[in-house]
Amino acid sequence: MTNLFEEPGLKQITVWARGVYENKEARDVVVAVTEAAALEGKFVQAWENYVDLPDRIYVPVRAYGKISDQEIESKYVYENETPDIVALTEETLVKGVDILAGIKPGAVLVINTKRPAEYLFKFIKKGTENLASIVTVDANSLAKSIITLSGAEGATDASGIGKGMGAALAAAIVKATGIVQFESLLKIVENKNAAKKAFEKAQVVDVKTLVNAG
């Protein structure tokens, strides 16, 4: 039987962050990547999850993006149920949070961290069967996290898209997945320097090598 809800061209991006102090960075990652895809003529969507109650400091929160060649049929589905890309604005999210729930085979995990992928992999207890690679980038060393409520609740973001650490994280996503051209991303993010350095420095590690080593 054909799956009526199947959307073969659709890619889902889920960014996990810490409430309040990284809300903007998580939003910036999905907005920057989807806006870059829109420049390339794709159908896109980006939004934040308010079920996570993001106004509590440190609470794990999510921001989502969708990119597709065709019109997005599932545009009213509020959560990304089967992400292709998962990114973390903060490394501790690997511990005690089910960050890989529902990921598709071949999914990529991108982490803002100074630590090596081998070390972080040990903390991830669930969902690694479908994970293809882990990408690490020390985004905090390239740009600061901008703490602001400007841009929350859909208002205009006065600080600018990709002004902070999110630009570096978005660049690492683009390097590892090629979901958009890096040039398209550079047209969107304000902090082009951080994006360029992250694109250069991000380390991509094949999960198979980690499983064998472990």
Add this chain to the structure above:
Amino acid sequence: MSVPVKEVPFAGTVPSPKTENEGMITGNWRTRRPVLDADKCTNCLICWISCPDSSVNQNADVVSFNLKYCKGCGICNEVCPVGAISLAPELDFED
């Protein structure tokens, strides 16, 4: 208003007295873990009364932390008069 305690709906309210709320486990909010220097602790309990999550346990000699709920806010570290509590990156610990 006289509502039997059992009928009060769950919405940030927890039947009292209660020491745990399984519906709101906040340990995974923590990016920094409080670590006690037991030699310095005088058991004055200022951290115990200051912790917003009731995550400091009273013991006979020195305090300890309930890491299932401690969200790593660092208030205990701020208020301790003898500097007995430090904060360490959560990922330095494997447990």
